[in-house]
Amino acid sequence: MPYFVHITDADRAYLNSLPLSDKAKERVEDFIEYAIAQVDDAFRNDPANRTRPDTGYFHTDLLLFDVWGDGQLHRINFVVDDEYAPIGVLIVVYVDHQG
Amino acid sequence: MATATMFPGLAVGFAEAMANTFETGRVEELTPEEVSTAIRTCVFLRDLFTQARQSIEEQLSQGVDARAFAAKHEKAVADLEEVVKTAQRVVTKARTSSLLPPVQQFVSSYRALLDDMVSLHQFLAEAVAKAKLPVRPVDWNRVQEAKAAYASGETKPFQRSSKS
Numbered sequence: 094m095p096y097f098v099h100i101t102d103a104d105r106a107y108l109n110s111l112p113l114s115d116k117a118k119e120r121v122e123d124f125i126e127y128a129i130a131q132v133d134d135a136f137r138n139d140p141a142n143r144t145r146p147d148t149g150y151f152h153t154d155l156l157l158f159d160v161w162g163d164g165q166l167h168r169i170n171f172v173v174d175d176e177y178a179p180i181g182v183l184i185v186v187y188v189d190h191q192g
Numbered sequence: 193m194a195t196a197t198m199f200p201g202l203a204v205g206f207a208e209a210m211a212n213t214f215e216t217g218r219v220e221e222l223t224p225e226e227v228s229t230a231i232r233t234c235v236f237l238r239d240l241f242t243q244a245r246q247s248i249e250e251q252l253s254q255g256v257d258a259r260a261f262a263a264k265h266e267k268a269v270a271d272l273e274e275v276v277k278t279a280q281r282v283v284t285k286a287r288t289s290s291l292l293p294p295v296q297q298f299v300s301s302y303r304a305l306l307d308d309m310v311s312l313h314q315f316l317a318e319a320v321a322k323a324k325l326p327v328r329p330v331d332w333n334r335v336q337e338a339k340a341a342y343a344s345g346e347t348k349p350f351q352r353s354s355k356s
Contacts, residue, residue, distance in 0.1 A: 099347040101338045109353065120255040122352045128257060130350070141259075144330060156261050156323050158252030166322045168258055172330055174339060184347060186338035187330050191322075 095130040096178065100185040111169075111190050114162030121169060124155045129173060129183060137175055150174050150186065167192055203237055203309065204271065207278040210302065214285045219295055227294045234301035241308040245315065252319060262323035269320050272313040279306040 108121060136142055137151045144150040155169045172187035210230070213219050222230070251261075283306055286299040341347050 098350040099342055100350050101341045101347050103334075104338065105348070105353075117253075119352075120253070124255050125350055126352075147332070150335070152327065154258035154323075154327065155255050156252060156258040156319065157255045158249060158319070160249060160253040166252065166319055168322055168325060170327050172335065174335075174342075184338060184342045185350070186335040189328055189330075191325060191328065 094181065095126075096132070096181055096183040098125060098130045098173075098183050098185060104185055104188045107188055107190075111167075112163065112192060113157075113159050113167065116161040117157055117159040117167070120157055121155065124157075124169075125171075125185075128153050128155070129171060129185070132173075132183070137178070144172055149176065165192065202240070204275045204278070206233055206237060207275045207282065211278050211282050211285075214282050214289070219286075219289070220292065222295065222298075224294060227298050230298050231301045234298070234305045238305050238308050241305070241312050245308075245312050248312075248316060248319070258323040262320050265316055265320050266324075269313065269317045272309060272316065276306070276309050276313055279309060282306075 108118070111118065111121070113121065132151070132153070136153070140148075142151045142153065144152055150172050152170055152172045155171070157167045157169070159165060159167060168191045170187075170189045170191070171185055174184040174186045177184065213222070248265075279302070283299070283303055286302075291299065338347070
């Protein structure tokens, strides 16, 4: 069962405003659906994927080639709060785009 | 479909054999059949490099986990760097040599192969470097604001906004 992924309006607006083509933005949404909503416990709990110094979150990074837009590589870092994972909820608490 | 992790060994072997042939002066002893085989090998390798480039671009355009991508392709970048250096030695040597027309034809094919290798290496090296960029410091204030928003019921379940 995938998790319910919650996101703030601010982070949603941030994602919508990224300098990516519409197609690339679809790939970002795909990533949220498969890499976050369907994240497995092994990935979440891998120390390499926990934030530092506060290890209360996991992070996952998307690398994306916007072949439909600027033809550049983009990287988007998602920080996710999994405190409520036992009840099936993950919260995207931080998004950072490195163009 | 070929990927960059599959075939650098083939290209390395070929590049080293050609470098050895040029550096020992045996290039003038190549038979027409050997020259023809060398040209066909260039064409074959160029096709593999083209497929690899397409495969990597396709993966990246779908989006990949950055760290997994770096781990998978880091060695290919290093291998390609070596084969490019070796191939550049061959091309440099050929440039300063007086060669028979059939060998010149081979060198032309080899130069085209080198261009493809350089292009793939640059693209892959850039992608791996981007994948390995240190994550920028997290703005913990934003994290706390997001947590507070969830606690007060202000977050929304993620829904796609784009048409798929």
